[in-house]
Amino acid sequence: EPEVTQTPSHQVTQMGQEVILRCVPISNHLYFYWYRQILGQKVEFLVSFYNNEISEKSEIFDDQFSVERPDGSNFTLKIRSTKLEDSAMYFCASSAGQTIDEQFFGPGTRLTVL
């Protein structure tokens, strides 16, 4: 069964450093998403991406965040200058279409900012 994969599973970084979280969505999917989950809290939407551009973003997704599809298979989330409060699980998801199409989630990357 096809699945979304994410690397690394755990990333530790120093405050102020840049990190890139990587995702490989399901191959025939067209819509890609990033969500985050701070420990003990609910999952929060960050951004959706379609046709090589951002289609929707939340207020969390400020100028320090960016997304990119550098090739035909990878989808990345970059955080330019990490802050302590960026520590969270980051989930990538993909869907074949939008609105009512199921979003498939990856296993997540745990980001720890020291």
Add this chain to the structure above:
Amino acid sequence: GESVGLHLPTLSVQEGDNSIINCAYSNSASDYFIWYKQESGKGPQFIIDIRSNMDKRQGQRVTVLLNKTVKHLSLQIAATQPGDSAVYFCAEKWNAGNMLTFGGGTRLMVKP
């Protein structure tokens, strides 16, 4: 702002019993609802969904009920098994976009 929320943070049931997990939503524009299961160390896993033009949908051992009058969503799990132990999230979506808004989560613990 409007949000999705849950009534019970933890639900403990005996193996074999039925489980009911509840969710309240406040966005009347929401037209699609999903239940996700999240096991420790894993991402959310789709369980079942329902559109706003329906009030009930059944899957394998799971049923989702939607009451738009009181803006309430529930997930019923029949004959709960130890493998059902996880955190369950409801999520909503509306036509304006494709982002999911998640509730706070309910932890289901199944006692053998």
